[in-house]
Amino acid sequence: MRVTIEPHTEGILNADLGSTVRRTVLPSGVRVLTEEMPGQRSVTIGFWIAVGSRDEADHQHGSTHFLEHLLFKGTQQRSALDIAAAFDAVGGESNAMTGKESTCYYARVLDADLTMAVEVLTDMVTSATIDPAEMETERGVILEELAMDEDDPMDVVHERFGEQVMDGHPLGRPIGGTPEEINAATRDDVFAHFKRWYTPGELVITAAGGLDHDHLCRLVTEALGKSSWDISVPGSPAERRVGHEELIPVREGVETITKPIEQAQVILGGRGGSASDPDRFALSVLHAVLGGGMSSRLFQEVRERRGLAYSTYSFSAAFTDAGHFGLYAGCLPEKVDQVTGVLTSELERIATEPVTEEELARAKGQLRGATVLGMEETSSRMSRLGRAELVRGEFVDISDTLSQLDHVTAEDVLCVGRRMAESPRAVTVVAPS
Structure with missing residues (x-):
């Protein structure tokens, strides 16, 4: 509901x-x-x-x-x-x-x-x-x-x-x-x-x-x-932030920050959807497949098969009118170019090859479990109410959230992946000089 x-x-x-x-x-x-x-x-x-x-x-x-x-x-x-x-x-x-x-x-x-x-x-x-x-x-x-x-x-x-x-x-x-x-x-x-x-x-x-x-x-x-506010004067709730999708410029290319560290940090990504994007459930499924756990494509390809990183994952950040996504890995400095290449190929693969039925089922199961288990904490439910009031202006219960996830198809994931791959691309690297 x-x-x-x-x-x-x-x-x-x-x-x-x-x-x-x-x-x-x-x-x-x-x-x-x-x-x-x-x-x-x-x-x-x-x-x-x-x-x-x-x-x-x-x-x-x-x-x-x-x-x-x-x-x-x-x-x-x-x-x-x-x-x-x-x-x-x-x-x-x-x-x-x-x-x-x-x-x-x-x-x-x-x-x-x-x-x-x-x-x-x-x-x-x-x-x-x-x-x-x-x-x-x-x-x-x-x-x-x-x-x-x-x-x-x-x-x-x-x-x-x-x-x-x-x-x-x-x-x-x-x-x-x-x-x-x-x-x-x-x-x-x-x-x-x-x-x-x-x-x-x-x-x-x-x-x-x-x-x-x-x-x-x-x-x-x-x-x-008892406070310093004068609440004797009738008032109304402030208007919510207006959520018009905004195409924020992406500074394309590779930007490197040098620091005296042993391991390089790499993120490749681009523009994403807003908090109210109709494709947000498909995006959640995509991230579960791409970089959401030990069975994800990034973990299997970057860590298990190639041994290029200890930690690798994908993520997204969504705001009222904009958002972004990223693919992350931490690696040896001399492996940055190789890791960036693998991140790029995995981004392009999820935009061109439909996820398998096994991957789709596993991703949905992972998200269902995380959603329900997370809602067992009072802090999670408190935060959900805050986001509903301030960001979306809509309350969505757990049953409806699970239903939305269940209805995501492999074609939905492919379409979201295509949007991501077509976004202007940025690469940020923190590495030793």
Whole structure:
């Protein structure tokens, strides 16, 4: 079953296999989506803001990720230690993630501790002080994080590949910004970014596990009433990001980044589909066949038959209006050309030769298992609700997802492979000089 989520849709979106998905728009414009899972003793709750690195103004690059750090550093009511201790005292987990198109602050706690989680996360998202002294301390932490990422050649090749296949587009920018941008960031710029995006209409709260939807809505309303936001003024949900397919330029050819490392990292790829691409299920099957496991074509050809790499796989990244795909392998520096040739031939083969019935069945089985097993975690279901609300504006239950996968044919996979092979091609290499 799939349900289109209209801006003011309320009530039950789905009731399947014992769980119930509901959505409520509070008078302030805050949206609350839950999946009640009877028998669960834990809850994962996320506070989502539809702002990512692509949304930053020229003088605010890195601000979205900077805020992810700063919201844990204190509010008008709680210190950074208070926030950390609140979750530690109940054995809970709290963290955040910043992406190209959204930011999420989340916690996993026992069902009995949901009230605390709502109060603390609401306080962080609505009333962070963005203290100048704390910002200076955290600037150093973020610079260390960027340095750590720069020391990881796999992080580097994926980051540079993203820049190459999203040439000049905001989606190609690094999520965390650059050291130069972080050093140049001012408290005024980061605070302005915070005030622009952290508003009731932009806030989406999703939760899954042992909870009651109406009770959670009451908890959120009470917590918002104690916050610095004025929720007495009626509001509406912010409009979703418009998903017009965009042909982002690809910087074709081979680009090499030199680093003092022992193993080269190689990615070959190009332009892919958006998060709402009608061929996304066929693409999932294609990646399972091409590079999704030990029986995949890449693993068998690159590692098992030729011994050219220890790790090899394929992947895709999909955003509201664009996406990209890649084939990866790590190899000895002197094998880069040979590995690139094998990656190229495997990309062209899946675009010209239909997958076998055995490969198709194995890929579908792999995806079915991963989908169902993944949904046993409350965090996965919480994230699924966030993506449904912010990205697609549509909730798709597990049964419909499995049905869509089952209907993928070998011809569907061939067509998607042809699209990939016809895309302008980029090759990114990280290797020693």
